[in-house]
Amino acid sequence: MHFFSVVKWIAWKDLLSEYRNRENISSMFFFALNVILIFSFSFSLDPETLKEIMPGIIWVAFGFTAIIGLGKSFLIEVNNDCMEYFQCLPVPKGAIYLGKFLGNLLFMLTVEIVLFPLFVLFFNLTLLDQFLPLLLISAVATIGLSALGTLFSALTVQIRAREVMFPILLLPLSVPIFIGAVEATRGALSGAPLSSYQHWIELLGVFDVIFVVVSFWIFEFILDY
Amino acid sequence: MKGLYLRWGVLMMVFAVIGFLAISRYNRDVRTISPRVLLSESPSAEKRLMGMIDAGSLKRGSDGVPFRFSLSSEGVKASVIFLGDDTESLRDLKTIVVVGRWKAEKGVFEAAEIRLTPNYNFVTSAYVFSLIPLILLIFSMERRVALLYVMIKEEKVYQAAV
Amino acid sequence: MVATRFIGWLRRFEKWFGFVAAILIAAGLYTGLVTSSPDYYQGEVVRIMYVHVPFVQTAMLSYFTLFVCSIWYLWKRESVVDNACHAAAGLSLFFTAGGLLTGSIWGKPTWNAWWVWDPRLTSFAILFLTLVGYLMLRTFLEDKEKGATFCAILAIIGFIDLPIIHFSVEWWRSLHQPSSISTRGISIAPDMMVPFTLMGVGVSILFAYMLMVRTQMLYLQHLLEAKQGRLLSEGQFE
Numbered sequence: 078m079h080f081f082s083v084v085k086w087i088a089w090k091d092l093l094s095e096y097r098n099r100e101n102i103s104s105m106f107f108f109a110l111n112v113i114l115i116f117s118f119s120f121s122l123d124p125e126t127l128k129e130i131m132p133g134i135i136w137v138a139f140g141f142t143a144i145i146g147l148g149k150s151f152l153i154e155v156n157n158d159c160m161e162y163f164q165c166l167p168v169p170k171g172a173i174y175l176g177k178f179l180g181n182l183l184f185m186l187t188v189e190i191v192l193f194p195l196f197v198l199f200f201n202l203t204l205l206d207q208f209l210p211l212l213l214i215s216a217v218a219t220i221g222l223s224a225l226g227t228l229f230s231a232l233t234v235q236i237r238a239r240e241v242m243f244p245i246l247l248l249p250l251s252v253p254i255f256i257g258a259v260e261a262t263r264g265a266l267s268g269a270p271l272s273s274y275q276h277w278i279e280l281l282g283v284f285d286v287i288f289v290v291v292s293f294w295i296f297e298f299i300l301d302y
Numbered sequence: 303m304k305g306l307y308l309r310w311g312v313l314m315m316v317f318a319v320i321g322f323l324a325i326s327r328y329n330r331d332v333r334t335i336s337p338r339v340l341l342s343e344s345p346s347a348e349k350r351l352m353g354m355i356d357a358g359s360l361k362r363g364s365d366g367v368p369f370r371f372s373l374s375s376e377g378v379k380a381s382v383i384f385l386g387d388d389t390e391s392l393r394d395l396k397t398i399v400v401v402g403r404w405k406a407e408k409g410v411f412e413a414a415e416i417r418l419t420p421n422y423n424f425v426t427s428a429y430v431f432s433l434i435p436l437i438l439l440i441f442s443m444e445r446r447v448a449l450l451y452v453m454i455k456e457e458k459v460y461q462a463a464v
Numbered sequence: 465m466v467a468t469r470f471i472g473w474l475r476r477f478e479k480w481f482g483f484v485a486a487i488l489i490a491a492g493l494y495t496g497l498v499t500s501s502p503d504y505y506q507g508e509v510v511r512i513m514y515v516h517v518p519f520v521q522t523a524m525l526s527y528f529t530l531f532v533c534s535i536w537y538l539w540k541r542e543s544v545v546d547n548a549c550h551a552a553a554g555l556s557l558f559f560t561a562g563g564l565l566t567g568s569i570w571g572k573p574t575w576n577a578w579w580v581w582d583p584r585l586t587s588f589a590i591l592f593l594t595l596v597g598y599l600m601l602r603t604f605l606e607d608k609e610k611g612a613t614f615c616a617i618l619a620i621i622g623f624i625d626l627p628i629i630h631f632s633v634e635w636w637r638s639l640h641q642p643s644s645i646s647t648r649g650i651s652i653a654p655d656m657m658v659p660f661t662l663m664g665v666g667v668s669i670l671f672a673y674m675l676m677v678r679t680q681m682l683y684l685q686h687l688l689e690a691k692q693g694r695l696l697s698e699g700q701f702e
Contacts (some may be wrong), residue, residue: 228621232614236604245600246618249593250625252586253632260636280632291624295617298538316490324497332508418507421573428512428569429497432519432562439558440670443677450684457691 083168087176092183094153105146105188110195112138117199127200132262135196136255139219140248142188147226148243150177151234163300170300171293174227178289182223189215202266210265217281218258224288225251231299257281303448310441332420334399337373337380344406351380351411352399352419360394373400373411386414467544471683474676481673488666496659503656509573514659516566518667520588523559526552526671527591531623534616544683546612549619550602551678555671557595564592583634590629594622 095101116134120127154160163173193211197204204211225247233242257277264274334352335345353373360371369384369392382400384392392398399420402413496514503510530552537545567585568578579585598618605611 232601232618235610236601238604242597242601242604245593246597249590249597250622250629252590253625253628256632256636276635280635284628284632287624287628291621295620298613298617301613313486316486317493320490320493320497323494327498418502420508422508424569424573425508425511428566429515431569432515432566435558436562440674440677443674443681447677447681447684450681450688454684454688454691457688 080168080172083166083172084176084179087173088179088183091177091180095180095184101146101149102184102188105142105184106191108145109138109142109188109192112141113192113195113199124201128266131196131200131202131266132259134200135262136218136258138192139185139189139215139222139258140251140255142185142192143222143226144244144247146184146188147181147223147247148230148233148239150181150227150230155234160300169293169297171296173300174231174293174296175289177231178223178227178292181227182220185219185223186216189219204266207265207268210271211262214258214261214265214278214281217278217285218254218261220285221254221281221288222251224285224292225254228288228292228296228299231296253284254281257284303445303452306444306448328422332422334420336375336378338376338378340380340404340411341378344404346404346406348401348403350399350401350417351382351413352397353380354397355392355394357394360392373398380411381409382411382413384413384416386416391416467542467683470544471680474680478673478676478680481669481676485666485670485673488662489670492659492662492666495662500655500659503653506574509570510656512566512570514663516563516570517660518663519559519566520563521664522667522671523556523563523588523591525668526556526559526675527595527623527626529675530556530619534619537612537616538620543612543686544679546616547682547686548675548679549612549616550682551675553595553598553602553615553619555674555678557592557599559671560588560592560595564588581633581637583630583637586633587626587630591622591626594618594625598622 113134116138120130120134151160154163163170166173193204196202226243229243229246233239233246236242257280261274261277261281264277332350334350337351337353340349340351351373353375356372356374356379360369362369370381371384371392372379372381374380382402384400385402397419399417400411400413401415401417402411404411492514496511500511502508530549533545533549533552537549567588571580572578598615601618602611602615605614
């Protein structure tokens with residue numbers, strides 16, 4: 078069970094350091110808040126059009142959250158020269174990936190849960206009756222974003238231009254997540270039954286599984302230098 | 303290097319010949335004239351006339367009398383009598399190409415066939431924008447490879463760069 | 465040394481590929497532009513298809529080559545294979561850009577739109593962006609071996625993602641609008657099959673030729689820098 082203890086240890090380390098100085102979560106949160114404010118200023122509050130574009134606004138805000146927050150996943154290790162120590166762990170290096178992935182997932186879910194009430198506030202949505210489907214959609218889509226984001230963060234963290242390279246790599250390849258999440262959220266917000274949009278959630282699930290598995294196996298090569 | 307330029311010279315001549323044949327085919331089979339040219343030059347051979355059918359000028363003839371409409375382009379009108387069969391696609395304000403002869407004594411263009419507008423500037427630009435960068439890329443890569451071989455041969459191995 | 469033998473093999477055979485490609489493309493252009501007749505529905509504009517479809521097919525072929533070479537590099541770690549990966553990525557970007565451009569030029573007279581959010585077009589544009597990201601990553605990573613490894617990883621992830629993107633967008637379009645737009649909805653007359661086949665095979669062989677030349681170019685650049693003492697490690701060369 079050495080493998081799972083490494084996963085747990087890395088995730089716990091990240092959560093603990095985040096709890097002590099909340100810089101990552103707070104920067105993610107305030108950036109998303111800014112995006113929401115700008116959207117609520119730029120679009121007139123005509124309820125029909127607002128209902129059309131609301132899922133897009135929600136997922137653009139969460140996408141920006143991912144870009145800001147996930148790019149720094151491995152920054153602490155690189156700055157403190159810990160990447161070589163990862164090599165010494167006698168576990169498949171995918172364990173490190175899973176630990177980081179779980180930490181990122183929890184950060185992003187926290188920020189999203191805090192942001193949803195703000196959407197209700199600024200855009201006059203009624204989310205309470207759709208709470209469970211929305212939670213499910215957010216969870217599944219965030220798993221996918223986290224999976225891709227952690228992998229690309231490991232690829233770009235040592236570059237000087239990492240702030241630029243990370244979104245350039247992440248955004249094209251996460252298009253299925255955004256399409257699936259927006260369509261599922263649209264179905265949920267319009268009050269349709271779950272069966273009408275559940276194939277989007279299935280698409281997100283397939284994406285998640287493929288990406289976590291592939292990244293897990295490929296992580297071996299990233300630390301292999 | 304000389305073989306490189308020779309090969310490319312032959313290739314460019316082949317493409318020039320093909321281009322010339324393509325242009326001559328265009329002039330022979332595709333090129334259209336406008337009503338202005340028709341009225342000013344009055345050619346007698348079979349020509350392709352392109353223009354927009356004027357609103358309200360489409361007169362369907364009763365049995366035995368053919369279609370009449372006027373085509374206009376750049377402000378010049380030419381009246382057309384259409385003797386052919388497929389008349390369903392004729393509508394007001396549609397741009398078409400008709401194939402026929404100019405009858406100067408009657409002042410009408412007698413047409414038997416309708417064609418689609420050629421849109422050849424799109425075809426030309428697609429070919430130009432795709433094939434010319436391709437040729438430039440291949441040529442620059444081959445030239446660079448030839449230059450590198452020459453430079454490596456000249457470079458002596460155990461001599462540090464000054 | 466394996467690399468030198470491989471480069472010698474490339475040098476010997478590339479001329480044949482280039483020659484066959486040149487003949488096929490010349491024949492394809494001749495039959496496409498001079499002897500074949502225009503399409504019944506699309507008119508002369510169908511001639512754009514004679515360059516567009518081969519470019520798109522070659523773009524997908526070249527991305528597949530990039531994927532295979534990336535796996536080979538992660539397995540064997542040979543520098544020449546990395547050169548082949550870099551070459552394939554550059555060529556893939558070129559053919560993808562050419563495909564997007566010619567497709568857009570074809571779309572304007574046919575659909576009266578420069579761009580539509582079709583499954584095929586969207587996944588093709590995503591492919592273009594992935595390749596741009598690949599080349600930027602390679603430029604930004606200074607250490608060559610790490611750059612090669614990371615880019616190989618990116619190519620593999622991108623290849624796995626492309627079918628997912630294609631299916632997800634197809635799902636999305638088919639729900640929004642019955643997809644009546646297709647790039648080849650009409651059965652092809654035999655008169656038009658000849659230029660299609662000639663150009664398709666010709667451009668694919670041309671891609672093989674360009675890959676050989678470009679791999680050589682990158683390898684030789686590397687070799688020249690090593691001989692000039694600019695590389696810290698010359699371990700790949702004798």
